[in-house]
Structure formats: C-alpha cells, structure tokens
Amino acid sequence: MRVCLIAALVTLIFIEEPRLAGQERAAATAKASAPIDITGYWVAFVTEDWRFRMITPRKGDYQPVPMTPEARKVADAWDPAADEAAGNQCKAYGAAAIMRLAARFHITWQDDNTLRVESDYGMQTRLLHFNAAPSPPMPPDARTWQGYSSAQWDRPASLKVATSNLRSGYLRKNGVPYSENATVTEYFDIGPIPGGGQVLLVTAIVDDPQYLRQPFTTSSQFKKEADGSKWDPTPCTAK
Amino acid sequence: MGSNAVHRKMSRSTTTILAAAFLCTFTCRTALAQVELTGSWTPRNHEFLTGDGLPVDFTGMPLSEEGRLRALSYSESQLEMVEHQCQGWPAFYLVQGPFGLRIWSETDPLKGNVISYTIGGWEDRAPMTIWMDGRAHPSEYALHSRSGFTTGAWEGNTLVTYTTHMKAGFLRKTGAPSSDEATTTMRFYRHGDILTILEIIEDPIYLAEPWILSRSFQLSGTPQPPIGPPCVAAYEGSVGPTAPHYLPEKNPFVDEMTTKYGVPRDAAIGKPETLYPEYRKKIPPAAAVR
Numbered sequence: 338m339r340v341c342l343i344a345a346l347v348t349l350i351f352i353e354e355p356r357l358a359g360q361e362r363a364a365a366t367a368k369a370s371a372p373i374d375i376t377g378y379w380v381a382f383v384t385e386d387w388r389f390r391m392i393t394p395r396k397g398d399y400q401p402v403p404m405t406p407e408a409r410k411v412a413d414a415w416d417p418a419a420d421e422a423a424g425n426q427c428k429a430y431g432a433a434a435i436m437r438l439a440a441r442f443h444i445t446w447q448d449d450n451t452l453r454v455e456s457d458y459g460m461q462t463r464l465l466h467f468n469a470a471p472s473p474p475m476p477p478d479a480r481t482w483q484g485y486s487s488a489q490w491d492r493p494a495s496l497k498v499a500t501s502n503l504r505s506g507y508l509r510k511n512g513v514p515y516s517e518n519a520t521v522t523e524y525f526d527i528g529p530i531p532g533g534g535q536v537l538l539v540t541a542i543v544d545d546p547q548y549l550r551q552p553f554t555t556s557s558q559f560k561k562e563a564d565g566s567k568w569d570p571t572p573c574t575a576k
Numbered sequence: 577m578g579s580n581a582v583h584r585k586m587s588r589s590t591t592t593i594l595a596a597a598f599l600c601t602f603t604c605r606t607a608l609a610q611v612e613l614t615g616s617w618t619p620r621n622h623e624f625l626t627g628d629g630l631p632v633d634f635t636g637m638p639l640s641e642e643g644r645l646r647a648l649s650y651s652e653s654q655l656e657m658v659e660h661q662c663q664g665w666p667a668f669y670l671v672q673g674p675f676g677l678r679i680w681s682e683t684d685p686l687k688g689n690v691i692s693y694t695i696g697g698w699e700d701r702a703p704m705t706i707w708m709d710g711r712a713h714p715s716e717y718a719l720h721s722r723s724g725f726t727t728g729a730w731e732g733n734t735l736v737t738y739t740t741h742m743k744a745g746f747l748r749k750t751g752a753p754s755s756d757e758a759t760t761t762m763r764f765y766r767h768g769d770i771l772t773i774l775e776i777i778e779d780p781i782y783l784a785e786p787w788i789l790s791r792s793f794q795l796s797g798t799p800q801p802p803i804g805p806p807c808v809a810a811y812e813g814s815v816g817p818t819a820p821h822y823l824p825e826k827n828p829f830v831d832e833m834t835t836k837y838g839v840p841r842d843a844a845i846g847k848p849e850t851l852y853p854e855y856r857k858k859i860p861p862a863a864a865v866r
Binding site for chain 1: 761791854859
C-alpha cells in the first residue's frame with residue numbers, strides 16, 4: 338500500500354507535471370490557452386454614467402473625472418465643429434474611452450495570438466497582441482486612436498490589456514482630454530447573469546499625469562448577444 | 577521503545593504525510609485558488625453611481641411600471657420623518673455609495689478555513705456578513721434585515737456572493753424602490769491593488785430585468801472605519817399629517833434632467849429600453865450639446 342502511494346506520488350510529481358507543462362507549451366498560442374472565452378457580440382448595458390455616455394454631455398459637465406487644472410482649460414475650449422473640420426471626429430473613440438461608449442462590440446480571434454475588438458459605434462478596431470513585446474514609443478504621426486495593445490491572460494480566468502502609443506483624445510465626448518502619453522490598463526472578466534446570459538466586465542484604468550490628478554478608473558458591463566443582428570455600424574461624430 | 581517500533585512509527589508518519597500530499601495535489605488547488613480580500617479599500621469614485629443629483633434621476637435603471645410609479649411618488653421630505661431618518665440602505669448600496677470598504681474574516685480556530693467575511697458598515701449601511709461555511713439561506717418567512725443574509729463561495733479567484741432577506745428599501749437614493757423580494761449576486765474580482773465588485777440586483781416587483789452595476793476600489797494602507805457614526809433620529813419639524821409624496825403625474829421634478837442636462841424623459845424615469853445603445857437613435861441630435 339505504502340509503495341503504491343509513493344509510486345503514485347512520484348509519478349504525479351516527476352512525470353505528470355512535466356507532461357502537463359509540455360502540453361501547455363505545445364498549446365502556447367493565446368487562443369489555445371485561453372482560460373475564458375470573450376469572443377462574440379457584446380452590448381453595453383448603460384446602467385452607470387448614463388448622461389455622460391448616451392448623449393454628449395454639455396460643456397463643463399465633467400464630474401467626477403479627476404482632471405488637472407490644465408485639463409479643465411482644454412475641455413473648456415472644446416469645439417466639436419473644429420474637431421470635425423480637422424478630421425478629428427473620432428477623438429472620443431480612442432482606446433482610453435471606447436469601452437465606455439454606448440456601443441456594441443464584436444470580439445474575434447484575428448489569428449492565434451491576436452484578439453480583434455470591433456465597435457459598431459465609431460467603427461473602430463482594436464487589436465490585442467499576445468506574446469508580443471511592449472511597443473516602444475512611436476513618433477506622433479505613427480500613433481493611432483487605438484494605440485498599441487499588449488495582452489496577456491491573467492490567471493486563472495482574466496484578460497489583462499496594456500495600451501500605449503495613443504493619439505491624444507477625449508475621455509468623454511465633451512472634450513475631457515487625455516494626452517498622447519496616457520496609458521490604459523484593462524481587465525476583462527466574465528460571469529453568468531442569474532436567470533441566463535453572460536456579462537463581460539471591463540475595468541479600465543487610464544493613467545495620464547498631464548491631464549489626470551490620479552488614475553481614472555471605470556468599470557463597464559456588457560451583455561452577450563446571440564448574434565450580430567443588432568450590429569449597427571455608425572461613423573464617429575464629434576457632437 | 578525498540579528501534580523497529582520507532583522505524584515503524586516513522587514509516588507510518590511518512591506514509592501519512594505522503595498520502596496527505598497526494599490528496600492535496602487534487603484538492604488543495606481549489607482551496608488555494610483564492611485571493612486576499614481582507615483589508616481597507618478606498619473607493620475610486622470616478623463613476624456617478626449614486627445618481628442623487630436631482631430628485632428625478634432614474635437614468636440607467638430598468639424600472640418596472642410599478643417601480644416607476646412608486647419612484648415618482650417619492651418625496652425626499654420623507655427623510656425628515658423621525659421613523660425614516662435612520663432607515664439606511666440595503667446591502668447593495670455598498671457598490672453605489674461613495675464610501676470605502678473594510679473587510680475582515682472570521683477563521684475556524686481548528687481547521688483554519690474562513691467561516692465568514694464581514695464588510696463593515698457605514699452610517700447608513702449596515703455591516704454585511706458573508707457566510708462561507710456552506711450554510712443554507714433561511715426560510716423565506718425568516719426575519720428580513722437591512723443587510724440581509726449572504727452566503728459566498730469561491731469560483732477560482734472570484735468570490736461570488738448571494739444576498740436575500742433584505743428589508744424593502746431603495747435602489748437609488750432618489751426613491752426608486754426595492755422590495756423585500758430583491759436579491760443580489762456580487763462577484764469580487766481582484767487585480768493587484770484594484771478590487772472591482774460586479775453587482776447584479778434582481779427584484780421581481782420593481783425591476784423589469786436584472787440591474788447590473790460595478791465599482792472599483794483600491795487597496796489602502798489607511799484603515800477604513802468598520803462602522804460609521806451612529807444615526808440619531810431627531811425632530812426636524814412637522815411634515816404635516818401625511819407622509820410627503822407626489823400623486824401620479826404630479827411630480828414637479830420630472831423634467832429637471834431634461835432641462836438641465838438634455839436627458840430625454842423616458843431615460844430620466846428609468847425605462848428599460850433606454851439602457852441599450854439603439855436608444856441613442858431616438859434622442860434628438862445634439863440634444864445636450866450647448
């Protein structure tokens with residue numbers, strides 16, 4: 338009996354664990370090793386900050402964003418017509434703000450190590466790169482609204498995304514700014530809704546020493562939809 | 577004791593340890609797959625969750641017809657009444673309110689497992705005990721309290737709790753009601769020093785569908801108080817012979833959200849369809865831009 342137990346233990350420690358580790362290495366693509374499945378169609382369930390997300394808030398309605406005095410000056414000078422004229426109508430649809438918009442999102446695997454997140458509102462596309470080194474700082478003209486996102490599975494069941502190299506944009510549609518030096522850290526978690534359905538929770542932390550007195554933290558909920566029948570591509574608008 | 581006896585005893589001990597280690601290989605992963613939740617957590621108040629800026633602000637709420645009728649009949653002057661001054665809010669207010677959390681645990685002194693977590697209270701929110709020992713919820717006829725009865729279990733690194741037996745109260749301070757049949761499921765996600773609580777409130781009477789909210793807190797070295805100052809009711813002058821209220825269609829504040837922020841009335845009074853993106857298309861273009 339003792340011999341059997343010891344043999345089983347030895348087998349487990351010295352044979353089984355390396356075998357399992359080997360399997361994990363063999364399945365090392367992000368897609369194959371995903372601990373959660375966040376692909377599919379997700380709709381924002383706008384239960385918080387309704388007046389800041391469903392409509393364009395009025396100029397000066399900034400609560401409760403922890404803005405620096407410089408940010409307030411910039412926001413007070415917000416001019417949506419000028420943004421549109423300059424081709425900057427997507428300033429409020431960048432990676433620091435887009436998951437807070439009242440939109441639908443379609444999440445798919447672009448390849449084995451890249452998640453693709455598309456929005457219908459603003460028609461933006463984010464690429465979340467797994468197994469990729471963080472991107473070095475890019476020159477201003479190479480930056481995009483969605484920046485560069487590195488992704489990793491945050492064990493046991495979460496996705497962590499770090500985004501940098503952004504074009505400066507708006508945290509809210511009424512001109513609350515973030516700078517090109519802003520970084521965004523996001524955590525994607527899922528859970529069931531009692532009675533049926535699934536909820537995606539995205540906790541986003543925007544760090545921007547220039548325009549934020551402290552990291553701006555929000556968490557947004559999305560419900561899973563069966564298909565894309567309500568998908569409604571709509572261009573960015575500055576107003 | 578001879579050397580053979582000592583050897584046999586040591587062998588038995590070794591076998592016991594190995595057997596325990598063997599069993600632990602299969603069972604302890606679950607037991608250890610937890611995160612530390614105890615400590616003080618300060619709120620990240622970057623979302624306007626209290627929704628109490630104006631008397632009629634039910635934006636973001638999927639109220640049922642009955643819930644809306646009661647919400648619009650509410651007058652905040654009720655809080656002047658002695659019997660209402662210390663009524664406090666149900667357990668789910670910990671996600672909506674502006675305060676931090678102090679969480680501590682009670683541990684079984686023999687087995688070492690957590691019997692319960694307690695989330696400390698505040699002036700208008702009672703402490704909430706989360707029972708982790710597998711006990712059942714009481715009969716539906718059992719006493720209801722402000723904090724209700726809560727059980728919890730770990731799903732991987734996520735603490736999932738379920739609360740029943742809350743007294744009837746309010747879903748929002750502006751008067752959206754909650755019934756004593758309301759229940760709450762909370763999921764506690766910890767990522768480093770950030771704790772995000774996802775809250776799903778169900779109320780078969782006053783909500784048309786589950787209301788889902790979330791809020792983040794940051795781990796703090798500064799202790800959060802485990803209780804708030806005591807509420808002491810006091811006479812604040814007569815509010816008349818009846819409880820302050822508004823009759824149907826008579827709430828004078830129903831259009832304040834529209835006037836001040838450009839929010840359509842359907843959204844201000846909590847119609848469920850206003851919580852989905854497609855409602856944007858029903859809003860007049862640039863209604864709020866000034």
